Amino acid sequence: MNVCLRLVFAFVFLFSLSCNFHYFALANEIPKLDGQNEEFGKDKIRFHLIRVEESPKGNLYNSQALEFEIAKSKLFKMSRNSKLNLTYTTKTNFDNSGVSGLLFLLTLGVFPWFVETQSNVTFTLMDREDKKVIRDYTFPIQSKRIVSWLSIPFSIVLPIFSDSVDGGSNFDTSNVSLRMLVDAFEAELVKDCKENPELWNTLRSKGNESIE
Numbered sequence: 001m002n003v004c005l006r007l008v009f010a011f012v013f014l015f016s017l018s019c020n021f022h023y024f025a026l027a028n029e030i031p032k033l034d035g036q037n038e039e040f041g042k043d044k045i046r047f048h049l050i051r052v053e054e055s056p057k058g059n060l061y062n063s064q065a066l067e068f069e070i071a072k073s074k075l076f077k078m079s080r081n082s083k084l085n086l087t088y089t090t091k092t093n094f095d096n097s098g099v100s101g102l103l104f105l106l107t108l109g110v111f112p113w114f115v116e117t118q119s120n121v122t123f124t125l126m127d128r129e130d131k132k133v134i135r136d137y138t139f140p141i142q143s144k145r146i147v148s149w150l151s152i153p154f155s156i157v158l159p160i161f162s163d164s165v166d167g168g169s170n171f172d173t174s175n176v177s178l179r180m181l182v183d184a185f186e187a188e189l190v191k192d193c194k195e196n197p198e199l200w201n202t203l204r205s206k207g208n209e210s211i212e
Contacts, residue, residue, distance in 0.1 A: 020147055022060070023165050024177045027140035030184040044077040046207035047086040048128060054090055060143055060174040061121050061181065062090040069178045075186050081210040084134075084203065085126045092119040104147065112148035119143075123185045127206060134202065137188050139181055143174075 049070065054062055066088060070076055076086075095116040104113035124136040166176040193200035 020145060021165070022174055022176070023144045024060075024174070024180055025142050026180060026184060027142070030187045043204055044073075044075060044207075045084070045203045046077045046079040046082040047084040047125070048080055048082045048211075049078050050085055050087040052087060052089040054092060059090060059092045059117065059119065060177050061092065061119050061141065062088070063173045063178070065173050065175050066178050066182075069175065069182045073182060073186065075190070079207070079210075082207050083128045083209040083211055084207040085124075085128045087122075087124040087126060089122045089124070090119055092117050110148065112146045115145040115147070117143045117145075121181050125203065128211060134206075135189070135192065135199070137185055139184050141177065141181065143177065 049067065051062065051064075051066060067078065070078060095118070103111040119141050120138055121141060122136060122138045125134045126132065127134060163176070163180070166174055193203075
């Protein structure tokens with residue numbers, strides 16, 4: 001009997017690694033970047049990235065994939081020697097439905113298992129020398145994860161048509177959510193720099209200076 005139970009749980013565990021479907025939503029509408037923002041990409045802002053990990057449990061918004069998404073940015077460039085710090089922090093609450101998880105196990109993955117998270121993600125730009133905060137931006141973001149046989153078609157098809165969903169085997173990493181957050185940060189920063197050109201000059205000059 002114990003062997004059968006172990007086989008069942010092993011099957012469900014292995015199965016669940018391939019049937020994750022995630023949907024992400026930012027709480028606030030983010031302004032879209034347009035062609036008029038190309039001037040902001042001619043001279044990238046250099047910064048030293050500090051990623052503060054949550055403990056004890058990892059989450060979809062705080063992983064090494066962040067570095068990958070920032071590396072693709074037309075606005076930013078990471079540099080360990082820059083006098084400008086960018087500190088990235090997250091605070092996440094999990095809502096794991098125990099009832100749906102139990103039904104998921106009893107039906108061998110047919111009944112959907114629902115997991116929700118609500119997070120606040122903060123980007124803080126700071127002078128590395130005097131520790132003065134130049135700007136900080138916080139983005140509330142929510143995710144809904146569905147694990148089920150029934151989610152497999154959605155996890156394959158919907159990512160083609162939507163930038164806010166993904167699927168696959170990763171529980172704690174999502175390039176989609178991190179791309180959404182980096183794009184939101186860029187858009188808000190560009191908006192502020194348009195309204196205050198001195199901010200842009202400060203970020204560029206501070207970012208181009210190097211720690212000796």
